[in-house]
Amino acid sequence: MKIYDWHIAPNPRRLNIYLAEKGLKVELVEVGQEDLSLAPWFKAKYPHAMVPMLELDDGTMIGEAMAIARYFEEIHPAPPLMGVDPRDKAIVEMWEKRANEEGMLPASELFRNTHEKFAERGLPGAADAIPAIPELRDRGRARLTRFFEKFDRQLAENEFVAGKRWTVADATTLAAVDFAGWSDVKIPASCRNLQRWYDAVSARLSAKA
């Protein structure tokens, strides 16, 4: 098997962080180009045109970072990084989804609708041109403020995003916070719990994966 990767990009990153915490090494194939686009041969092979993508030895192509993580969690259950019992699994999935929809997606929206290289690529995976919408800059910033504050409240009472253990929800949250930083949006000084968590998870080896 191999993973088609764009090593600097946020969605591949959350998978790579997860795999590092899991202690798994998978062959990576870099498909990002210097002009911030995906290699044409990759888009021809995989018309969804998104990364990461896991190709199994039987040729099955699995996209979406968390679907790929699910595959590895099923074949290598230890250490459990997606919850340990039904209640805990639901809590991890809830916080991972919040990190994605309230952190990753707004950070993506902000970046894609402000960066000049994405003027006609307002959405990921599009074959056709999607023009940027400048108003999404303000909305993206407002969404990220809510994201920081929500996660700060959660981290006031929990060491990690989904409770006492490091889970895949921490991978997505870390990728989201750093992705926001691409647009110069940083953790507000008032969010001390989030900052404490960020410093701790950023110091783990997996953050460099």
Place this chain on the structure above:
Amino acid sequence: MKIYDWHIAPNPRRLNIYLAEKGLKVELVEVGQEDLSLAPWFKAKYPHAMVPMLELDDGTMIGEAMAIARYFEEIHPAPPLMGVDPRDKAIVEMWEKRANEEGMLPASELFRNTHEKFAERGLPGAADAIPAIPELRDRGRARLTRFFEKFDRQLAENEFVAGKRWTVADATTLAAVDFAGWSDVKIPASCRNLQRWYDAVSARLSAKA
């Protein structure tokens, strides 16, 4: 346990469809109001202010439709509606995520940024005002066209969204297609495979859940 529900809303709907296919009945508490807002007591109880929300007997509150579905899938594994082996589970999760991010979220974006009752509520779960962005109407329509065409290609070769069996990915896709209809965006005539699938899943009892 009980589920806080807004019975006409798309996110609760995909959970209710899933539960019906699972053969499970859970107490539902309606928290939607006629003016298309959530009951104030519910927002006070659950500041994330989104539906559906599952409250367990120990007081744990679990949000996000798919996190709630995960809980029930874990405590009632049969019939399996989220995949039967590692590869299949990953494929179901991949298609469920596509249905959500490429169908549900654009349908939500289109509806919230065009409907007059949402002029200051451009995003779900917000306490603060988020003004609508009219350009998102065109973008939402473009995204939904891509969603219909992508799922039409998938359904040309598969009876259901994630393969041979009805899965939770069908629940999210059905909720997304019907949510698009709220903004008068219908399956294009060219998407015959999607229409065949839509007619079949809409005829199941679960579609009325």
